[in-house]
Amino acid sequence: MLCVSGGLMEQHPQVFLSPSTCMITQRPVKQQDVPPPLPPRRHLIKPRPTSLPLPPPPSSQPPLAPLSLPPPVPPRVVKGGESRLRANVNVVSLSIGKLVDISQASGLESFQSPVVCGKCSAALSCLSSIQRKVWVCEFCGCENGVNDSVKSVCVGQRAGVHSDDLYLPNHSDDDYQNLEDTLVVFCVDISGSMSVTTEVTSSCGSPTYISRLEGMKDALQRALSSLLLESPRKRVALVTFSDEVVIYGDGASTPLTLRDWALVDYDHIWQQGVAYSIPHCIAETYEQLVQRVRDLREDGATCLGAAALASVAMASRYAGSKVILCTDGRANIGLGEMEHTPSLSSSPLTPYFYRQLALQAVGSGVIISVMTFEGTDCRLADVGRFADTTGGRVNIVSIGTVATEIHSASMDNILATGVTATLLAPEGVYFPYEDENNHKLVREIGSVTKGLEITFQFAVKPEFVEVFLQKDTLPFQLQLSFKTREQEKVTRVITQQRPVTSCSEIRAGSLNMAVLAVHCAQLCGSLTIEGRVQEAQRQLKAQQDLHKQISKQRPIQKEDSIYGNWMDTMTTICDDIITESQTLSDEAAKVMYQMKRASSVGNNNNNNSGNTIEIQKKTRRKKTALMEPM
Numbered sequence: 143m144l145c146v147s148g149g150l151m152e153q154h155p156q157v158f159l160s161p162s163t164c165m166i167t168q169r170p171v172k173q174q175d176v177p178p179p180l181p182p183r184r185h186l187i188k189p190r191p192t193s194l195p196l197p198p199p200p201s202s203q204p205p206l207a208p209l210s211l212p213p214p215v216p217p218r219v220v221k222g223g224e225s226r227l228r229a230n231v232n233v234v235s236l237s238i239g240k241l242v243d244i245s246q247a248s249g250l251e252s253f254q255s256p257v258v259c260g261k262c263s264a265a266l267s268c269l270s271s272i273q274r275k276v277w278v279c280e281f282c283g284c285e286n287g288v289n290d291s292v293k294s295v296c297v298g299q300r301a302g303v304h305s306d307d308l309y310l311p312n313h314s315d316d317d318y319q320n321l322e323d324t325l326v327v328f329c330v331d332i333s334g335s336m337s338v339t340t341e342v343t344s345s346c347g348s349p350t351y352i353s354r355l356e357g358m359k360d361a362l363q364r365a366l367s368s369l370l371l372e373s374p375r376k377r378v379a380l381v382t383f384s385d386e387v388v389i390y391g392d393g394a395s396t397p398l399t400l401r402d403w404a405l406v407d408y409d410h411i412w413q414q415g416v417a418y419s420i421p422h423c424i425a426e427t428y429e430q431l432v433q434r435v436r437d438l439r440e441d442g443a444t445c446l447g448a449a450a451l452a453s454v455a456m457a458s459r460y461a462g463s464k465v466i467l468c469t470d471g472r473a474n475i476g477l478g479e480m481e482h483t484p485s486l487s488s489s490p491l492t493p494y495f496y497r498q499l500a501l502q503a504v505g506s507g508v509i510i511s512v513m514t515f516e517g518t519d520c521r522l523a524d525v526g527r528f529a530d531t532t533g534g535r536v537n538i539v540s541i542g543t544v545a546t547e548i549h550s551a552s553m554d555n556i557l558a559t560g561v562t563a564t565l566l567a568p569e570g571v572y573f574p575y576e577d578e579n580n581h582k583l584v585r586e587i588g589s590v591t592k593g594l595e596i597t598f599q600f601a602v603k604p605e606f607v608e609v610f611l612q613k614d615t616l617p618f619q620l621q622l623s624f625k626t627r628e629q630e631k632v633t634r635v636i637t638q639q640r641p642v643t644s645c646s647e648i649r650a651g652s653l654n655m656a657v658l659a660v661h662c663a664q665l666c667g668s669l670t671i672e673g674r675v676q677e678a679q680r681q682l683k684a685q686q687d688l689h690k691q692i693s694k695q696r697p698i699q700k701e702d703s704i705y706g707n708w709m710d711t712m713t714t715i716c717d718d719i720i721t722e723s724q725t726l727s728d729e730a731a732k733v734m735y736q737m738k739r740a741s742s743v744g745n746n747n748n749n750n751s752g753n754t755i756e757i758q759k760k761t762r763r764k765k766t767a768l769m770e771p772m
């Protein structure tokens with residue numbers, strides 16, 4: 143087993159021959175970083191009707207969704223006899239939220255494009271060696287002819303085993319667009335169930351009842367006021383859904399209504415959304431919008447999918463736009479309806495729509511946030527895909543919190559748009575749990591908000607292990623292309639050599655437990671959402687074992703126990719799903735989606751900035767209590 147540990151920006155790099163690479167820097171742990179609260183037991187799971195078949199195993203996927211299959215099961219490397227580490231500690235962590243901030247970049251700038259390998263597209267870096275005008279690619283071994291001018295292309299500082307190059311091609315092929323100019327589309331459920339009331343305490347202290355819709359209208363009005371104040375140039379639009387979708391745009395034009403057949407025609411809805419007149423900025427439209435919100439009445443069913451599609455279509459005209467989707471029920475008519483589809487994994491058709499629209503949103507740089515009302519069943523596992531794929535928030539709100547949530551989700555926190563990350567490792571390395579069974583990984587991320595951290599684990603194909611063990615280091619390269627808030631097109635190329643060690647040499651101090659824990663949280667969240675609960679359990683177990691092993695070698699640090707609590711929370715959820723053959727409740731789906739966006743403790747100082755694990759002061763229920771029979 144081969145380990146490569148440490149990180150592209152980390153202080154104590156060490157590559158183990160079962161490799162862990164990270165691009166994070168350690169930060170002090172904050173006092174208030176507590177694990178996410180466990181969903182209450184009785185909401186955690188819902189009974190699976192006995193008539194329903196069990197979800198199919200991940201291998202029998204429908205042919206309909208070739209782009210959205212769960213990643214293939216990684217090839218199993220035959221375990222070496224004495225390998226005691228069951229957790230794969232070869233993990234790369236990329237702090238995308240930091241790396242798109244080029245004011246923090248240490249490298250030098252070039253106004254050219256990178257020179258790339260003809261075979262694997264690795265970029266020539268200061269770590270590459272050129273002999274007699276030939277560059278033998280350090281990632282795939284391809285021989286590339288290069289001319290003398292490349293010396294001026296290779297601009298980054300060579301700092302030992304690390305180079306960081308910025309390429310800013312000086313042509314701009316786009317119209318000028320200010321990120322302030324983007325859209326926020328409120329996509330709001332006004333179905334009949336929104337009339338359900340909740341007791342709240344009025345300002346004079348007496349109990350009073352208000353409906354979800356009233357709570358929502360109040361929240362929207364507050365959000366509109368804040369936007370007017372904070373970003374008067376922001377374009378704001380309103381879309382509602384019940385039996386029909388009504389596109390109000392900025393409230394000034396005649397609303398457009400989609401109903402009947404029009405609710406199931408993907409292309410038609412998209413065209414209508416795109417063609418609707420571009421909303422003006424809120425400074426001009428505030429009054430009309432407030433009036434539209436005031437006039438909303440609840441009635442009818444929930445054509446959520448069609449409304450989300452129309453909203454994304456409107457937002458797609460400006461990269462960096464947002465759709466904020468609020469609902470209290472699952473889609474039951476039109477595109478994406480789930481009333482007649484039994485559960486997450488057993489019906490491929492419904493998730494297909496959600497995946498397709500999510501990918502289209504990513505391609506347009508649109509971020510979708512999803513909030514559902516507590517005490518409802520909205521099939522958050524499915525509808526949460528919108529947020530998960532596009533980098534939005536997933537949360538369950540109450541009448542008391544919906545205003546804060548809508549405000550947070552509408553805040554301008556986009557750091558870069560059109561972000562694509564390409565990670566290269568030498569041939570022979572592959573990335574388990576990713577689609578490509580290759581030494582190169584490409585991930586289209588779309589728009590990026592603060593604190594985004596993505597992790598990958600990697601492994602070495604068995605036939606390469608011996609070869610790699612002969613080497614002292616292995617190269618890794620991250621190519622990050624994106625547009626800054628100033629609409630500058632940037633490619634950032636970071637290349638690092640990581641030391642290689644065999645497993646027997648791993649010392650506790652050399653493992654970055656934060657990176658491993660964040661990766662475990664992200665991976666297990668992902669596996670659980672995909673219905674691969676047993677795999678998630680195995681990962682959790684391995685991580686917990688590693689945690690135990692490490693804690694014998696060094697004192698327990700505060701963050702260790704926080705990460706340990708994450709694992710416990712997820713373990714409880716997975717155990718419940720397995721032992722009772724039940725599906726993901728909205729509460730459990732929320733935790734898993736939040737885990738998928740986990741970032742290292744202290745990575746995100748701003749609680750409002752997005753998708754780090756919710757920091758809540760609620761006392762976490764004791765696991766033992768949760769496991770007791772109801």
Ligand SMILES: [Zn+2]
Pocket residue numbers: 259260261262263264279280281282283284
């Ligand atoms: Zn190459």
